Amino acid sequence: MNYGVIVIGGGPAGLKAACSAAEKGLKVLIIEREARLGGILKQCVHDGFGVIRFGEKLTGPEYAYRDVSEVKRLGIEYLTGTFVTDIYAKEGGYVVETTSAKGLRSDFSEKIVLATGCRERTPRQVNIHGTRPAGVLTAGACQNFVNLKGLLPGKRVVILGSGDIGLIMARRLTLEGAKVIGVYEAKPSPSGLQRNIRQCLDDFGIPLHLQTTVTDVYGQKRVEAVRVSRVDEAMNPVGEGEIVECDLLVVSVGLIPENELAEKLGLTLDPATKGIAVDQYMMSAEKEGVYAVGNALHVHDLVDYVSEGAALAGEDAARDRKRNPVKVDVSGPAYVVPQYIDVSAIGEKTVFYLRSPREMARAKLMLYADGELVAEKRFRNVKPPEMIRASFKFTAEDSVTLRLEEDV
Ligand SMILES: Cc1cc2nc3c(=O)[nH]c(=O)nc-3n(C[C@H](O)[C@H](O)[C@H](O)COP(=O)(O)OP(=O)(O)OC[C@H]3O[C@@H](n4cnc5c(N)ncnc54)[C@H](O)[C@@H]3O)c2cc1C
Known part of the structure; x- marks a missing residue:
């Protein structure tokens, strides 16, 4: 057809x-x-x-x-x-x-x-050592078991990674009667949205352990425990860590x-x-x-x-449309989409989606068209997990530049 x-x-x-x-x-x-x-x-x-x-x-x-x-x-x-x-x-x-x-x-x-x-990134992509027993699931697979199949895959749960799906599953498993021992995150700040930290962890008294990761999985047929260890700034485990008994490891990385x-x-x-x-x-x-x-x-x-x-x-x-895509010159953001602007077809509004590489209390986004500053937008509490959306009305012929900086 x-x-x-x-x-x-x-x-x-x-x-x-x-x-x-x-x-x-x-x-x-x-x-x-x-x-x-x-x-x-x-x-x-x-x-x-x-x-x-x-x-x-x-x-x-x-x-x-x-x-x-x-x-x-x-x-x-x-x-x-x-x-x-x-x-x-x-x-x-x-x-x-x-x-x-x-x-x-x-x-x-x-x-x-x-x-x-x-x-989803799998447990094998985050270098966890030990055996490969049943009871190690990605957060999406766990969500599928609980919400679509009506099955509870574990009763004592450790969650690795503070991505949104992991946070949401911490709450979901608690509501279904499981004990979520904690969410462990290797980075110094959570990866999920702030509203999910509040609504899924704080409201249910589930602890979030930052700069901590799972280094080993124990158990033959079924997970029996994991080892959790603090990590240094380079994300390398330090010390011997501690053994946490559990029958389910949910990975949200x-x-x-x-x-x-x-x-x-x-x-x-x-x-x-x-x-x-x-x-x-x-x-x-x-x-x-x-x-x-x-x-x-x-x-x-x-x-x-x-x-x-x-x-x-x-x-x-x-x-x-006849196309004339010009690559957006980017400085500051971790990434920007779109990466190109078709300058022959700029419409009523052009929307950029971007992420900041680090937390900033105040940030300033500046748009330059053909070398001239044409618009500025200011944002508060910019964080890598929260996508920034910025919409502009502008025209350009040869060049488009987007800069994100701390607004001091
Ligand atoms: C496990 C998981 C849980 C999530 N939970 C949340 C959440 O709780 N809250 C939230 O805000 N966001 C959540 N998200 C983010 C969510 O994915 C997005 O908000 C949104 O659903 C993305 O929409 P999409 O259409 O791009 O992708 P999807 O919703 O993933 O749709 C993509 C579709 O493409 C189909 N497909 C892929 N390849 C092929 C192929 N070769 N042939 C035919 N079909 C194909 C797939 O079967 C799928 O149905 C979650 C994401 C994942 C992966």
């Missing part, structure tokens, strides 16, 4: 991009490998989603339901239980190969939206954008975001007609901004 745009991934990013493209008149196909649309939100049963986009606190499934309903209302075609195995460029567009219980299928599309989300399909298309990944480099409409700077949105582009902390960026991509897929 031929489509105007094929969206790969049926999470909130893919759903919003699909709806925006369909509203602009494109023939759209969504391809999702799981049995149902909704992405990771299906298992996020706590509330707090949609405050910015809808002005109300929704659960993950409620948030996803709104987009899925819109997909159905717009009559957008979608395939579930269908995995994209290959993608390649062919004159005028891209061929997408899939496999499902119905067999192999091949579709052609002028434009492609990569909305494949992210995956970061998310990595899922980009095998982008790599198949020959696109290079930005070393800072681990996603592709895009312009302000989320189109690849290297390959025309390929977009990346949501956590496949960079890991977001709020789904509302996932949907915001995806809407831009969907709308843009429906228009033809």
